[in-house]
Amino acid sequence: MRPNWTRRYLVISIATGLFARSTVPFANAQSAPRVRVRTLPIEEGAQAFYAQEQGFFSQVEVDLGTLPGGGPAVVAAVASGEIELGFGNLFACVEAFARGAPVRVLAAGQLFRVEDSKSFALVVRADSPYQFAKDLNGKKIGAQARAAIVGVGARAWIDRNGGDSSTIQQVEVPFGTVEKALETGRADAVSTTFSDLAAVKNLRVLGYTTDALGPPFIGSAWYAHTAWISANRDVARRCRQALQEAAQWANAHQSDSGPILTKYLGLTPEQVSSLKGHRPIYSDRLDPSLMQPIISAAARYGIIPKVFPAGDMVVDLG
Numbered sequence: 259m260r261p262n263w264t265r266r267y268l269v270i271s272i273a274t275g276l277f278a279r280s281t282v283p284f285a286n287a288q289s290a291p292r293v294r295v296r297t298l299p300i301e302e303g304a305q306a307f308y309a310q311e312q313g314f315f316s317q318v319e320v321d322l323g324t325l326p327g328g329g330p331a332v333v334a335a336v337a338s339g340e341i342e343l344g345f346g347n348l349f350a351c352v353e354a355f356a357r358g359a360p361v362r363v364l365a366a367g368q369l370f371r372v373e374d375s376k377s378f379a380l381v382v383r384a385d386s387p388y389q390f391a392k393d394l395n396g397k398k399i400g401a402q403a404r405a406a407i408v409g410v411g412a413r414a415w416i417d418r419n420g421g422d423s424s425t426i427q428q429v430e431v432p433f434g435t436v437e438k439a440l441e442t443g444r445a446d447a448v449s450t451t452f453s454d455l456a457a458v459k460n461l462r463v464l465g466y467t468t469d470a471l472g473p474p475f476i477g478s479a480w481y482a483h484t485a486w487i488s489a490n491r492d493v494a495r496r497c498r499q500a501l502q503e504a505a506q507w508a509n510a511h512q513s514d515s516g517p518i519l520t521k522y523l524g525l526t527p528e529q530v531s532s533l534k535g536h537r538p539i540y541s542d543r544l545d546p547s548l549m550q551p552i553i554s555a556a557a558r559y560g561i562i563p564k565v566f567p568a569g570d571m572v573v574d575l576g
Contacts, residue, residue, distance in 0.1 A: 306320075
């Protein structure tokens with residue numbers, strides 16, 4: 259069945275493609291290294307919060323905030339010049355790049371490994387009759403975005419475990435609305451992140467969606483406009499370094515990062531504690547080979563027309 263997405267998502271997706279020919283002014287970027295950084299309100303995008311709190315952005319003046327709407331909205335904001343650096347799922351950037359949008363990957367986000375790929379899940383209500391992937395055939399499956407780990411991962415998990423994702427109806431379920439979507443029947447199951455589920459009760463996990471995408475891989479990234487990168491290579495290099503240092507710090511200090519999540523995401527200490535065993539691991543290096551599984555999955559599920567080398571969309575800063 260054809261995915262059912264809101265007008266907002268379609269407008270964002272179309273706009274991202276149109277930005278391929280946009281001309282964005284960055285004339286003042288070198289004189290004042292101020293960088294507008296936007297991430298998503300989930301732990302997977304918390305590298306920038308950690309970098310800000312730990313002083314890794316000390317050489318760059320950062321205007322930091324969150325942006326609703328998922329990866330496609332962030333890509334559109336980067337491509338239009340609204341922001342300089344944005345975080346989102348890698349599928350959204352892959353889709354935009356394949357359409358010709360002037361965005362490139364500057365730094366890696368979350369790293370999915372076989373041993374700890376359990377920070378994303380497909381969930382149902384605790385009293386739901388659905389037990390297996392085949393039970394979801396013909397059902398409404400919610401996700402923040404179609405071109406995302408939550409969207410593609412759900413389809414891949416269903417197919418890998420005996421269901422048929424071509425029969426499902428995908429519906430948009432923004433982060434923070436999982437419980438309502440399941441209670442109202444807007445979705446029969448929802449694919450999302452565990453940090454998004456921290457305050458949600460009475461759920462049951464059907465499966466961990468990233469297992470079906472073939473870890474290890476990088477599932478999210480920080481991306482920037484090609485014109486901004488060209489005009490601000492030193493600033494871009496500093497931003498990459500800060501995010502890599504934040505990744506290293508976060509991986510080694512999960513117990514210390516809780517207060518930062520409380521400050522920026524509004525999670526209580528108890529909610530952060532409930533995420534134990536499902537916390538994301540961040541990649542502290544940008545390895546194109548770890549991006550290739552996402553590009554292959556994007557082609558397999560019709561997000562892009564064909565596979566391309568991951569290195570083509572990575573920024574070379576020398």
